Amino acid sequence: MPSDTDHKWAFYTCSCFITENIFLEEFKLHVRFQSEHQFRSDYQAVLKKLGCGTDKQFKDILNKIAEEVERRQSFDVKSAERAAVIKAVYTPLHKHVYHLQESYLAPEFKQMVDYCRGKEAVEEGLLRLMRTEAAPRVYRFPVFERTFCDDLIEELEHFEQSAAPKGRPNTMNHYGVLLNELGFDDGFVTPLRERFLQPLTSLLYPDAGGLCLDSHKAFVVKYDMHEDLDLSYHYDNAEVTLNVSLGKEFTEGNLYFGDMRQVPLSETACTELEHKVTEGLLHRGQHMHGALPISSGQRWNLVVWMRASEKRNKLCPMCNKKPSLVVGEGFADGFTQDSGSSLLQNVSCVLH
Ligand SMILES: O=C(O)CCC(=O)C(=O)O
Ligand SMILES: [Fe+2]
Numbered sequence: 001m002p003s004d005t006d007h008k009w010a011f012y013t014c015s016c017f018i019t020e021n022i023f024l025e026e027f028k029l030h031v032r033f034q035s036e037h038q039f040r041s042d043y044q045a046v047l048k049k050l051g052c053g054t055d056k057q058f059k060d061i062l063n064k065i066a067e068e069v070e071r072r073q074s075f076d077v078k079s080a081e082r083a084a085v086i087k088a089v090y091t092p093l094h095k096h097v098y099h100l101q102e103s104y105l106a107p108e109f110k111q112m113v114d115y116c117r118g119k120e121a122v123e124e125g126l127l128r129l130m131r132t133e134a135a136p137r138v139y140r141f142p143v144f145e146r147t148f149c150d151d152l153i154e155e156l157e158h159f160e161q162s163a164a165p166k167g168r169p170n171t172m173n174h175y176g177v178l179l180n181e182l183g184f185d186d187g188f189v190t191p192l193r194e195r196f197l198q199p200l201t202s203l204l205y206p207d208a209g210g211l212c213l214d215s216h217k218a219f220v221v222k223y224d225m226h227e228d229l230d231l232s233y234h235y236d237n238a239e240v241t242l243n244v245s246l247g248k249e250f251t252e253g254n255l256y257f258g259d260m261r262q263v264p265l266s267e268t269a270c271t272e273l274e275h276k277v278t279e280g281l282l283h284r285g286q287h288m289h290g291a292l293p294i295s296s297g298q299r300w301n302l303v304v305w306m307r308a309s310e311k312r313n314k315l316c317p318m319c320n321k322k323p324s325l326v327v328g329e330g331f332a333d334g335f336t337q338d339s340g341s342s343l344l345q346n347v348s349c350v351l352h
Contacts, residue, residue, distance in 0.1 A: 011309070153300050175227045185331075237307075250296065253275065313338055
């Protein structure tokens, strides 16, 4: 029986994972930390302007960064340990949600995928997709049936309440679930990406890696009045992202999209989009976005960061350099060694 960590080839992380994009929550600032000297010269003045005036405050920041670097250095080992413990001790409430069935998917979504898969009908499929454009190159369409969303949330709440160990999605989200650790990759997320999302992304984002998305990182984020309320403006470590609203009841918490990350915020006008339960938003990972605070209720979203090794092997989207590869767990951050996988990648990088 293959496990969630068996893949056709090995995946890697870029070494910048340790030093880049460290989020300073109180200042809503992403920073790079290579050495204290570099950090002081890059950020001391900026941080002062943002209200970090005393030596003590600066020292606190350095301590937080050290903690985050340590968390990142041990992340892979700890994540593999958590996955093994979860497998051994956790009994799911709804086993069926771990295996994707067509009946979980909204009929409109399946229809769109069918159009895109059918070679002669590609153009019609594309037109259908274009009609779902909610902001420049951001597409909104129904993805799941409501009953599936409810079952998935119930399963995740059951997991939350269990004694099993939990990792968190990323530095900006404190609540939510890493789906690979819970065992969702092989039976659910990989088939969703390969069979249903890739036909759409091939047509919509051929320039952004959409033709050959060969791995992913999937997680669920959760916002609650007593927990995280919003998500700061950011870009994803992904070529293409799917973000599906699962529920429950909530008010506000709209997503907003700016421009690609190369464009300064001062030159960016943002578009706000309402997120509706069962619907997904598909966008390029480098398209900057954030989530506004909810004002009541609880908001759960399934987020799939899809990666194209062929694209990111040339340029790491997080440090903008040729990646320097470090061995990782499972899909890691989606990089591959150029040799060895290229043949297989060429086979999968066609419109289908
Ligand atoms: O909460 C949301 O809808 C946004 C989540 C997101 O952008 C992310 O996790 O990368
Ligand atoms: Fe995001």
